[in-house]
Amino acid sequence: MLHQKVDQDLSDRKNWALRRQLGIPNNKRLWVLACMDERLPVEKALGIGEGDAHIFRNAGGVVTDDAIRSAMLTTHLFGTKEIIVINHTECGMMTASGEFISHFLEKKGINLDQTSIDPALPELKLSKGVFSKWIKTFVDVDETCVKQVELLRHSPLIPEDVVIHGYIWEVETMRLRSPHSRLSEKVNTAQAMSAKGL
Amino acid sequence: MLHQKVDQDLSDRKNWALRRQLGIPNNKRLWVLACMDERLPVEKALGIGEGDAHIFRNAGGVVTDDAIRSAMLTTHLFGTKEIIVINHTECGMMTASGEFISHFLEKKGINLDQTSIDPALPELKLSKGVFSKWIKTFVDVDETCVKQVELLRHSPLIPEDVVIHGYIWEVETMRLRSPHSRLSEKVNTAQAMSAKGL
Amino acid sequence: MLHQKVDQDLSDRKNWALRRQLGIPNNKRLWVLACMDERLPVEKALGIGEGDAHIFRNAGGVVTDDAIRSAMLTTHLFGTKEIIVINHTECGMMTASGEFISHFLEKKGINLDQTSIDPALPELKLSKGVFSKWIKTFVDVDETCVKQVELLRHSPLIPEDVVIHGYIWEVETMRLRSPHSRLSEKVNTAQAMSAKGL
Amino acid sequence: MLHQKVDQDLSDRKNWALRRQLGIPNNKRLWVLACMDERLPVEKALGIGEGDAHIFRNAGGVVTDDAIRSAMLTTHLFGTKEIIVINHTECGMMTASGEFISHFLEKKGINLDQTSIDPALPELKLSKGVFSKWIKTFVDVDETCVKQVELLRHSPLIPEDVVIHGYIWEVETMRLRSPHSRLSEKVNTAQAMSAKGL
Amino acid sequence: MLHQKVDQDLSDRKNWALRRQLGIPNNKRLWVLACMDERLPVEKALGIGEGDAHIFRNAGGVVTDDAIRSAMLTTHLFGTKEIIVINHTECGMMTASGEFISHFLEKKGINLDQTSIDPALPELKLSKGVFSKWIKTFVDVDETCVKQVELLRHSPLIPEDVVIHGYIWEVETMRLRSPHSRLSEKVNTAQAMSAKGL
Amino acid sequence: MLHQKVDQDLSDRKNWALRRQLGIPNNKRLWVLACMDERLPVEKALGIGEGDAHIFRNAGGVVTDDAIRSAMLTTHLFGTKEIIVINHTECGMMTASGEFISHFLEKKGINLDQTSIDPALPELKLSKGVFSKWIKTFVDVDETCVKQVELLRHSPLIPEDVVIHGYIWEVETMRLRSPHSRLSEKVNTAQAMSAKGL
Amino acid sequence: MLHQKVDQDLSDRKNWALRRQLGIPNNKRLWVLACMDERLPVEKALGIGEGDAHIFRNAGGVVTDDAIRSAMLTTHLFGTKEIIVINHTECGMMTASGEFISHFLEKKGINLDQTSIDPALPELKLSKGVFSKWIKTFVDVDETCVKQVELLRHSPLIPEDVVIHGYIWEVETMRLRSPHSRLSEKVNTAQAMSAKGL
Amino acid sequence: MLHQKVDQDLSDRKNWALRRQLGIPNNKRLWVLACMDERLPVEKALGIGEGDAHIFRNAGGVVTDDAIRSAMLTTHLFGTKEIIVINHTECGMMTASGEFISHFLEKKGINLDQTSIDPALPELKLSKGVFSKWIKTFVDVDETCVKQVELLRHSPLIPEDVVIHGYIWEVETMRLRSPHSRLSEKVNTAQAMSAKGL
Structure with a gap:
């Protein structure tokens, strides 16, 4: 009967939308x-x-x-x-190197050592002078x-x-x-x- | 002549592959x-x-x-x-809440306060007891x-x-x-x- | 022989066009x-x-x-x-509520209690004052x-x-x-x- | 800017989903x-x-x-x-004619004159003996x-x-x-x- | 080896083009x-x-x-x-009827009884007055x-x-x-x- | 209004189905x-x-x-x-030549001179001995x-x-x-x- | 695991690009x-x-x-x-015949017998008067x-x-x-x- | 009239098949x-x-x-x-180098200096010892x-x-x-x- 096919579709849709609550991992x-x-x-x-x-x-x-x-x-x-x-x-x-980028930003007027690197988490601190390294150029x-x-x-x-x-x-x-x-x-x-x- | 079309294609390809060096932004x-x-x-x-x-x-x-x-x-x-x-x-x-997750990890034997949150940048420090907040659940x-x-x-x-x-x-x-x-x-x-x- | 295939097609077409007479239900x-x-x-x-x-x-x-x-x-x-x-x-x-719609129609000059709800079947009667309910809003x-x-x-x-x-x-x-x-x-x-x- | 295109799409979607509230007729x-x-x-x-x-x-x-x-x-x-x-x-x-269908249903044990033709609206009444006409065969x-x-x-x-x-x-x-x-x-x-x- | 596939294709093509000489009927x-x-x-x-x-x-x-x-x-x-x-x-x-068409042609000046019905085969003869029937309307x-x-x-x-x-x-x-x-x-x-x- | 488009479609369909009566030639x-x-x-x-x-x-x-x-x-x-x-x-x-085909048919027992070449029109006559020519080989x-x-x-x-x-x-x-x-x-x-x- | 599929793709690509070094013939x-x-x-x-x-x-x-x-x-x-x-x-x-082409080129001022037929390999020599034959018309x-x-x-x-x-x-x-x-x-x-x- | 379109197609086909005779270059x-x-x-x-x-x-x-x-x-x-x-x-x-290939062929029993490099044109001669160079490796x-x-x-x-x-x-x-x-x-x-x- 058709309702069985429809119910299966609804179940599939639920399993997609509630994956995290149902404990379903990604594929x-x-x-x-x-x-x-x-x-x-x-x-x-x-x-x-x-x-x-x-x-x-x-x-x-x-x-x-x-x-x-x-x-x-x-x-x-x-x-x-x-x-x-x-x-x-x-x-x-x-x-560019991290140092180059740091100087570039400072020349634009940004005080790198006083700027919070994570505005949502002030408790996250960077040691002084490590800003260039934090940029992670390679x-x-x-x-x-x-x-x-x-x-x-x-x-x-x-x-x-x-x-x-x-x-x-x-x-x-x-x-x-x-x-x-x-x-x-x-x-x-x-x-x-x-x-x-x- | 055909070589003009070919040369244009090569130029386009170069502009794609060397975007950062040539200063080309994303589209x-x-x-x-x-x-x-x-x-x-x-x-x-x-x-x-x-x-x-x-x-x-x-x-x-x-x-x-x-x-x-x-x-x-x-x-x-x-x-x-x-x-x-x-x-x-x-x-x-x-x-789950950040606290729930922290306890969950600790129960697995992970010492959260002694674990480096960025193994590539030890100079990045988290104040003590902020681990749960750092997880950023909402x-x-x-x-x-x-x-x-x-x-x-x-x-x-x-x-x-x-x-x-x-x-x-x-x-x-x-x-x-x-x-x-x-x-x-x-x-x-x-x-x-x-x-x-x- | 080809006529057999043609005859089968004609039979299929007939079964579609005369479904009700032949007692064939929908699929x-x-x-x-x-x-x-x-x-x-x-x-x-x-x-x-x-x-x-x-x-x-x-x-x-x-x-x-x-x-x-x-x-x-x-x-x-x-x-x-x-x-x-x-x-x-x-x-x-x-x-809108049924009452709202009834008033709306009356304001347009329609006499709801004297209007036949089924012009093809005058024998179908609505008790007085039930017009709003008959609209079946929910x-x-x-x-x-x-x-x-x-x-x-x-x-x-x-x-x-x-x-x-x-x-x-x-x-x-x-x-x-x-x-x-x-x-x-x-x-x-x-x-x-x-x-x-x- | 891209957000303008996105906003237009959201507006179109809203106009579809809220058509009746917004007074938008069918196309x-x-x-x-x-x-x-x-x-x-x-x-x-x-x-x-x-x-x-x-x-x-x-x-x-x-x-x-x-x-x-x-x-x-x-x-x-x-x-x-x-x-x-x-x-x-x-x-x-x-x-089939309305009369044929009425007899067919009665033979199955259904009392046509005592059956409510609209179980959700008992106030809708059919004059006696009009059931066959109500079926509306033609x-x-x-x-x-x-x-x-x-x-x-x-x-x-x-x-x-x-x-x-x-x-x-x-x-x-x-x-x-x-x-x-x-x-x-x-x-x-x-x-x-x-x-x-x- | 590839030449075998090529030879098969050539044979198929020959069988198509020389069907009558090879005695191959239509499909x-x-x-x-x-x-x-x-x-x-x-x-x-x-x-x-x-x-x-x-x-x-x-x-x-x-x-x-x-x-x-x-x-x-x-x-x-x-x-x-x-x-x-x-x-x-x-x-x-x-x-239209055969007679109607015959008159129509005669009015255009064509002498139907003296016209050869097959210019390539004069030996093919139509009895007098049978032109209308020869048109084969139905x-x-x-x-x-x-x-x-x-x-x-x-x-x-x-x-x-x-x-x-x-x-x-x-x-x-x-x-x-x-x-x-x-x-x-x-x-x-x-x-x-x-x-x-x- | 939609009915205008529908009416145009119906008119097109009529012009196709009644081409000969309406005097419409092929395209x-x-x-x-x-x-x-x-x-x-x-x-x-x-x-x-x-x-x-x-x-x-x-x-x-x-x-x-x-x-x-x-x-x-x-x-x-x-x-x-x-x-x-x-x-x-x-x-x-x-x-094959017309003669070859005539002999071929005669050997199968068909009397070519006595056979009506058009069973629907006996008035269509072929002069004696012209059957081979009537086959129209070239x-x-x-x-x-x-x-x-x-x-x-x-x-x-x-x-x-x-x-x-x-x-x-x-x-x-x-x-x-x-x-x-x-x-x-x-x-x-x-x-x-x-x-x-x- | 996905990396296995990725590794297989990389291997296929390598086998294509290094066919001659790996001794892989054409298909x-x-x-x-x-x-x-x-x-x-x-x-x-x-x-x-x-x-x-x-x-x-x-x-x-x-x-x-x-x-x-x-x-x-x-x-x-x-x-x-x-x-x-x-x-x-x-x-x-x-x-055209080889001779015709040779004369055509000579009329354009090219000295066929003194021209190197392979500029990259002077050691490749054509006997005198064989230029027309070397063109290989048929x-x-x-x-x-x-x-x-x-x-x-x-x-x-x-x-x-x-x-x-x-x-x-x-x-x-x-x-x-x-x-x-x-x-x-x-x-x-x-x-x-x-x-x-x- | 349709025959004009057909004639144009025939002309296009002829121009393709007889390009060299008609002096038509490649596109x-x-x-x-x-x-x-x-x-x-x-x-x-x-x-x-x-x-x-x-x-x-x-x-x-x-x-x-x-x-x-x-x-x-x-x-x-x-x-x-x-x-x-x-x-x-x-x-x-x-x-491989030309020398390597020459030795490889000689080991297979081929006498390189006595082999005609162009069997259709014996008048094409290679100076002695130039076979390896003639292979044109790079x-x-x-x-x-x-x-x-x-x-x-x-x-x-x-x-x-x-x-x-x-x-x-x-x-x-x-x-x-x-x-x-x-x-x-x-x-x-x-x-x-x-x-x-x-």
Whole structure:
């Protein structure tokens, strides 16, 4: 009878809308740490869709206290079992050093040491002179990716059995790669290709 | 001649891949602060696509030092002129209080006061006993949305001329609404509809 | 041979065009009672199509003598075994009281007590002063839906083994719900979500 | 700025969901009276869609007190200016006479004169012996269509300036025709075609 | 190896282009006799396509010496085993009598008795005064269809085991019917529907 | 108002179904004479569709008395102004001579001289011994096409201002060509290509 | 876990980009020798796509030292096992003789005997007066195709077990044929069709 | 009239099939020199299609006497005005040195100095010991591309006003780039991005 099909649809809709109250995890039991860059389409990069993952994104796709807080919540409370980190080439975090940015902001008249870094949580304090470091610029995307994975693996706020991997999104190819695995380095010369008899 | 068309394509590709070095902002000059929930498809919610916006997402879609850091970078360095905040109904941040979660973690054997909240930045310190507050749970999604907009508007690290608005994503309808504007409250009874002659 | 395929097609066409004479019921053996509102796409709401159901619609989607007449015919003569009632939120029947509408019509110069309510059937009479009640406005869509199901279940003109259910169509979400099951009430605050440790 | 587009979308959604409270009529300002038959796809027949018309449907697509009630509400209160009646060929209302159906029901043990025809409105009374007439069977679909248009045109409960037309839906062709305009009568013989020199 | 696939394609192409020389019949082993009317899409009517049938069409879709010649060739020499005749409603052959047309042509100055009816075959002779009959107008499409089938069944130039059927194409519904099986006659009145208790 | 759109649709439908009675010609005012071969998709070959042309087809696509009759009717009575003849390569009419076919039929026991060539019109007579010629086989498709055009142009039963052209359909390429214009003859050798300096 | 699917995708991508280093042959293990003509879509002609074959193309699709060099490399080093040659009708190589072209170039002021035929390899020498022959014009496409297959079959620089076939692309039909198998020669006259009884 | 449209189509078809005889150049007046690699889809890379260009392909996409011959013909005789060279990354020509390949072939028993490099043109001679150089392996794809363009620009057999450009196809990104313009080199580190304040 038709009402049975209708009732099933209503039940599915309820399970979607009340997922957290009903204790239903996301489809892939996955948490993603990725950069906020406009050229990084996270779902497309991973081949996932609506409902599949909790997706954390910040400037750089780097470990911060906010990332730790969010990863802690998803793994301890919301059923997540896997973490994937995605950094990307040509990241804005590599366009200037933290010191350069600090001076740039000070020249605009901002007193960095007196500014609250979290207006909603004054109890969060930064040691003096650490503002530049807090900006978290970096110099090598492959090393950065490897390092974020390490930081997450050793955080006591994330369960040890969570599986963690990291990848680089190449904006120049709009594809993923593993860190330190640039295909583009191996294809342009006979030397790079280890030509026989060279 | 064909090479002119080819050269134009190569130029377009370069402008995409080297956007940050060439000083090209994202298409909409937009930064989004949204929750990491799997039921919140940010691009679909806003009707935007690849290349359009910097999208920051964390647990709750709330202002944190990481959010301030990321907003500061996109507005001061990357050409962003508008901010949109998206919180959503049935958020995991409303399923338990910060105190409940702290006790839950402590029972698992984690010493919250001795744990570094940012393993990459030990200089970031939390006052004692503030861990529960740092988790940033909340009790009302409409009020939370309004408050995040206020916090961003008053942050000295974000330029004053940046335009900021906030919306609620309803997971039960998979649509946006403005805070405190629930259509569902106005449609079920004659009283809610202010029936004439009631 | 091709003529066999052609003959089968002609037979199918005949069975469609002469369904009532041949005693063929509708595909789902279903009768629907629904409101005439332009925002209620009955077939889409139920996931049905051409040929599937007899669909009765009036102002409100409420039980009337016409609804009883139509349900009686479909169940006793045309093979129908199931009834589904669909009322909807923001129904015009909740925008004013019956009394208000009666006065409104009288002010336009219509003498309600002398007007035939069925010009084709003068033998159908309304007791004096019942015009406002005859309009069948209502004040709560969930209660109305439950009540219509009850009225149909107890009508001696509808066979007892007919299976009857009722649903609400939410025009604000363009989706069905069961009566008294508004998801929107359970998702906006920690209190509604029965947050742990609140 | 993007928030302007988002705000426009929210406004459109509100205007849809709160149409009756905001006094917005249906798109075509149209009310349809049609039969409930499963072979009559009303929207397709008229080339209309979601939001376009109030659609009243009952057994036969005939004028009843419920039809008058619904037409009265849509024209006086909801902005409707046009009425279209759709009857159809091979209607179940032509498969048996009212008397035959009455006897059929009585043989099943139903006491027709003591049964309430509207369980929600006991004040609605049928003169004794009129049950068979109340069933509203008919014998000619073209004449029936013409008659329903007349009945509506002369009802004092429907404003005089409402424009009213009637059509027949042919289930054998799945197309509309005007009453008394059967193409099938004019195409099979030279005589019907008024052949020259016959 | 790829050449095997290429060779198979070449063989298929050869079998198509040299069908008659290779003795390959049409796909359905079917010959169709149909009217030349622009509203009769023969392939669509029968649900067939390229390569499926030999399709003979003339004014009226009637048996002529040309039809016999063509049917003789397809059945005796080209492997055809089935014949389908399609006449259609509102045929031009029913718009005037043969006499009317003869007079019409004579008034235009054509001497019908001295005109060769087949300029390529003077040996084909028409008895005097038979021109009007030769035009082959008819007065009833259903009877005409039945008669063409009979004429073909009894022609000594067509093998006896060829299976022959006839259908009417209704231009008013753009669908086929069997002769003397008009659905439109059975659906408009209670009498036509043989209503019970009438 | 919607009824205006509906009325226009009904009028269009009537004009289609009653074309001959209303004196409406086919869309292109075109009559086609083509072979009945299954590899000749007439509409596709000419780029036309439903309603566009009267299409006469027989064995060979040759002028017969039936073709003259049909052409006479469409041009004098139904508004046709243009004729296109389509013959095709690898036609069955070139697979055997008329004599061969006559002997073939006689060996099957058919008395050709005593058989009525038109069972519906005994007054149509063939001179003795002309049966083989009546079969209308031919030996060269290009010459045949040119000849059919000539025959039609000079028939007194077809108005002189009718425009007539002929084409060959190549089954080996599934494309049209003009008679005596085979591209395949000009492309295989330097000689055929009139190579310079050969 | 999702990372497994991602890793598989990365591996597939690597296998594509590093095919030659990893010793992966093309999908069909096929080498094609074809003309450079703009009307010869090689992949479409063979029903192949990206990754399927090594495709060599020159003026004429003829065997040259470059063709031998390329075939030698693909068969000895890159895993190729099959060769297909495609010549085509109306080839530019049949529009003039080698002598005509030589004179044409000399009239433009080019000293053919003193011009290096390979500016990158002066060690490649042409005997005096052989320039016209080196241009490799031809006079019959079918014979040319057969000859190229022979030349490749007997080259000591191509392994003996490589399977070699040749086809003609007909630009007039945009289809392949085998050499000396022109369908167009067999379809235009009764004689070509070897008509019975001719 | 329809025959005009048909005649135009026939004329278009003739102009396609007899392009060389009629002196019609390819659509883009373009000649392409590209590698025969299966990962290089030449038309897709350039955004061109059927009829657009003469496409020469050999092992490496390098200048040879065959390339010069083909370029000479297309520019002097067939109307070509532009040349585009496409080499690609991970080319098989970089997997081994010419010497290595020569030894490899000799070990298989082939006497390189006595083997005719062009079995169809014995008059084409290679100086002794130049076989390895004749194989035309290379060591750097960017330099190779630049060099091929130079070689073509200075060949006396190609008109001076022909416009010549060269591009690299990246198999790892399936996109074109200009020589010496690798985006992948400028996106991985702060240093490569010339970060400010580094």
